[in-house]
Amino acid sequence: MTIILSKIWYLGGWFYILLFVLVLISWFGSRRTKKLIGNLVVIAAAVFAVYFTFKQFIKIGVDLKAFSDPLEVKLDRTTYGQYSYALHLQGILPADESGCILWSFDLATYYLQKELYPRHFRVAREVSENCKFVVTQFSPITVEGLTLIDTFEGNYLYGAN
Amino acid sequence: MWIFDLVLSILALLSFLAIGMVVDTYIFSKRIFTNKLPEYFGLGLGSVAIFGMAAAVFGIPITRVVVILFSLMSVAFLLFQRKFLRTFKKAIFRRIDITLAVVLSVFFAEVAIITFSHPVWGYDALEHWLARAHAFWVDNGMVWGNLHSYYQAEDPNLWPLAAAWLFHFLGKSSDFWVQIIPFAVLIGMVMEFAKRVLAVGKFGYFWLAIMAFAPFLWFTVASESYSGNADLMVSFFLFLGFGALFDKRYLHSVFFLAFAALSKNDALPAFIGICLLLPILRYWGREKVSALVLAAAFGLLFFELFWKYYLDLPSRYLRGDLQTVFEARPFGEYIKYSLHAFREEFRYIGRWGIGFFVIFYFLAVNARMIWRNKVFLAVLALIVVQFAAYNWVYYVTKEDQAGQIATSIFRLVSQLYPSVLLFAYVLWARDTKAVSR
Numbered sequence: 001m002t003i004i005l006s007k008i009w010y011l012g013g014w015f016y017i018l019l020f021v022l023v024l025i026s027w028f029g030s031r032r033t034k035k036l037i038g039n040l041v042v043i044a045a046a047v048f049a050v051y052f053t054f055k056q057f058i059k060i061g062v063d064l065k066a067f068s069d070p071l072e073v074k075l076d077r078t079t080y081g082q083y084s085y086a087l088h089l090q091g092i093l094p095a096d097e098s099g100c101i102l103w104s105f106d107l108a109t110y111y112l113q114k115e116l117y118p119r120h121f122r123v124a125r126e127v128s129e130n131c132k133f134v135v136t137q138f139s140p141i142t143v144e145g146l147t148l149i150d151t152f153e154g155n156y157l158y159g160a161n
Numbered sequence: 162m163w164i165f166d167l168v169l170s171i172l173a174l175l176s177f178l179a180i181g182m183v184v185d186t187y188i189f190s191k192r193i194f195t196n197k198l199p200e201y202f203g204l205g206l207g208s209v210a211i212f213g214m215a216a217a218v219f220g221i222p223i224t225r226v227v228v229i230l231f232s233l234m235s236v237a238f239l240l241f242q243r244k245f246l247r248t249f250k251k252a253i254f255r256r257i258d259i260t261l262a263v264v265l266s267v268f269f270a271e272v273a274i275i276t277f278s279h280p281v282w283g284y285d286a287l288e289h290w291l292a293r294a295h296a297f298w299v300d301n302g303m304v305w306g307n308l309h310s311y312y313q314a315e316d317p318n319l320w321p322l323a324a325a326w327l328f329h330f331l332g333k334s335s336d337f338w339v340q341i342i343p344f345a346v347l348i349g350m351v352m353e354f355a356k357r358v359l360a361v362g363k364f365g366y367f368w369l370a371i372m373a374f375a376p377f378l379w380f381t382v383a384s385e386s387y388s389g390n391a392d393l394m395v396s397f398f399l400f401l402g403f404g405a406l407f408d409k410r411y412l413h414s415v416f417f418l419a420f421a422a423l424s425k426n427d428a429l430p431a432f433i434g435i436c437l438l439l440p441i442l443r444y445w446g447r448e449k450v451s452a453l454v455l456a457a458a459f460g461l462l463f464f465e466l467f468w469k470y471y472l473d474l475p476s477r478y479l480r481g482d483l484q485t486v487f488e489a490r491p492f493g494e495y496i497k498y499s500l501h502a503f504r505e506e507f508r509y510i511g512r513w514g515i516g517f518f519v520i521f522y523f524l525a526v527n528a529r530m531i532w533r534n535k536v537f538l539a540v541l542a543l544i545v546v547q548f549a550a551y552n553w554v555y556y557v558t559k560e561d562q563a564g565q566i567a568t569s570i571f572r573l574v575s576q577l578y579p580s581v582l583l584f585a586y587v588l589w590a591r592d593t594k595a596v597s598r
Contacts (some may be wrong), residue, residue, distance in 0.1 A: 012503075015508035019518055023525040025438040034526060038589055039364070041515075041522050046370035048514035053374040057271055060383075066278040071163055071337060078279045100277060107287055115334075118299050 081153055082108050082137065086115035088152045089135070093119055099133030100124040108137055134158040164368050166331055170341045173330040174202075176232035177323070180206030183235045186242065190413055196356075199349035200413065203401050206342075206394070207420035209326050210319035214423075215304035219283055224301045228329040261355070261366070268373065269348060271504035275383040276344055280336035286389025289313055295334040308472055315474040317465075336389070343382045346397045352376075353404065357574060357583070361590055369585050371519060375582075377512040377575055386592045390598040392572045394424035399431060399547075400579040403540055407587050411439060411454040419461040430550035436462050446535040457571040486557050496561060499555040502566045503548075506574050513574070516582060523585040529594055541585055547577060 001119040008017070022041065026034040066074070075083035089112075103109050112135065113121055127134055127143050134146055136156045146158040181204030184196075189204075196437075212231075217222050281291060289311045296307035303322075308314060331338060351373045358365035372378075378396075381387045402417035418435050421428035436458040438579045443450035468474075509515040524531070524541075531537040551573050558565050 011504070013508060015387065015510075015515070016504075019521055019525075020347070022522060026522075037525070038523065041519055042364070042367045042589070043273060043370070045515045045519045046367040046374075048510060049371050049374035049376070049516070052511060052514050053268075053379070054375045056376050056380065060275055062271065062274060063278055064274065067274045068585040069278075071166075075280050075337060078282045083280075097467050106284055107282060110284070110287040110292065111282075112296050114287055117292070123543065 007122045085155045100131035104137040169330045170338045173327040177205030179235040184489045199353040202349050206323050213322040222347050225329040236568050258364050260364045272379050279385045281389035282385040283389050294322040297325035298328040317423045330527035340388050343393045347382045376462045391425045395428045395576040403580040430546045433544050434546045438539045493554045499552040506570050520581050520585045525598045527588040542572050
């Protein structure tokens with residue numbers, strides 16, 4: 001019996017058990033009881049919603065400084081400098097170029113790939129012969145057959161020899 | 162200059178509104194304009210998507226000039242309607258509850274401060290949604306190359322097309338300003354819900370609070386990880402579609418559910434469901450579902466399927482070997498795991514408050530009312546079909562089930578939350594009216 005009760009509590013918790021109880025009372029109680037319970041449930045839900053939203057706002061914080069920063073600062077802050085690097089590469093690589101971006105971490109890599117379009121830079125885990133240009137973010141590499149062409153704020157562009 | 166970009170972004174939003182107004186005024190509502198701005202906005206987003214898809218089939222480039230001309234033509238069409246200007250002024254300048262306006266303004270201002278402190282920075286957005294939007298803007302529309310370049314190529318394109326439309330206004334691709342679209346969608350959903358719930362009187366404020374302050378709903382807009390996803394679009398269109406169903410505006414309902422399916426394949430079950438339910442409502446339920454509605458439903462379904470077939474974009478879930486899946490994965494265990502995951506998600510009060518408590522309560526206590534009402538039964542059927550489809554996808558997915566559930570369940574639940582909350586409200590309102598008589 002204890003095990004069954006434990007399981008019910010584990011699976012249901014106050015949420016589903018209270019729901020079950022209130023539904024039962026509403027089914028078998030008077031219309032007035034049903035209306036009262038319904039209204040109390042709605043009021044409680046509104047209070048919970050406001051409370052948790054308020055709590056979330058406090059947790060996130062109202063960062064007016066971050067909001068009022070110039071757009072370029074916001075973009076570089078979120079993208080770890082890849083916004084400026086993308087602009088830089090767009091300036092030096094023709095629109096029909098292609099190459100590889102070595103995987104750094106998912107968001108930064110896909111962001112740069114997106115920004116370089118229509119240049120077709122595929123994401124690669126290692127350098128291959130098909131990479132006419134190789135972009136590495138945040139750290140340099142040393143690979144035979146590649147020559148460093150350009151650096152920009154800790155990001156590197158290599159060309160195949 | 163940011164102010165210039167802000168003005169252009171607002172003009173892009175107004176262009177969606179204008180296009181939606183033209184579509185509604187000339188096609189749906191027989192030239193009667195009423196105050197349903199969120200619906201116009203939704204119709205505008207959907208119309209832009211259908212225009213983009215048709216342009217892809219016929220090879221018509223969507224350039225900045227085309228976008229601006231299209232928008233200006235929409236405004237011109239509206240200004241030719243003398244009735245429009247009169248009713249527009251009346252609808253916009255009607256009495257507003259000042260307290261409510263102040264509270265919601267403060268709330269939306271807070272959400273805006275968080276949202277516009279950063280650009281979009283989320284995996285799905287950068288890997289395909291906004292990657293596609295950027296490509297559609299660069300290439301002046303959808304072409305074979307940019308459709309097939311990305312992972313999950315068969316995903317529909319309403320959201321990337323809407324984003325690309327905004328980029329044409331801006332003259333550049335922007336992961337920052339694109340957030341104005343989901344922000345406007347959130348405001349639209351809250352406005353539409355407010356219009357419905359405040360019709361019953363002051364108690365409607367509590368319902369509005371449940372919806373507007375649902376923690377995960379506004380967080381989907383404010384968070385850099387989720388603001389670039391398409392889930393909020395699905396929420397919006399399912400919400401508008403179900404709302405129109407409750408009003409027995411079947412044509413609107415069909416279009417909104419079609420737009421939901423054009424936002425994400427997740428909503429295809431609801432759209433296919435309405436296509437199958439409408440003939441049943443007409444012939445067995447004796448509801449006033451016109452032949453035009455049926456034609457529109459199946460026409461849109463055919464258009465979407467034909468478009469995918471024409472551009473070779475079949476569903477990855479249909480391409481898999483189901484026999485192997487059935488052999489390798491015990492069906493009962495996998496479905497049980499998914500159901501338990503949803504059970505836990507519904508009671509995650511940090512994300513949903515006790516919104517699902519409200520929903521389940523009113524669904525349960527009004528079961529008899531639902532059973533006796535054909536439209537309510539139809540809506541419940543659509544919800545069940547959607548929910549079943551989510552569980553099915555978690556069963557057949559190639560990814561690890563636990564991993565996929567952990568990263569996506571809250572987003573799937575957010576797709577249905579506003580619609581089922583609206584359903585709960587409609588049941589409460591109907592029951593309250595019955596008790597008062």
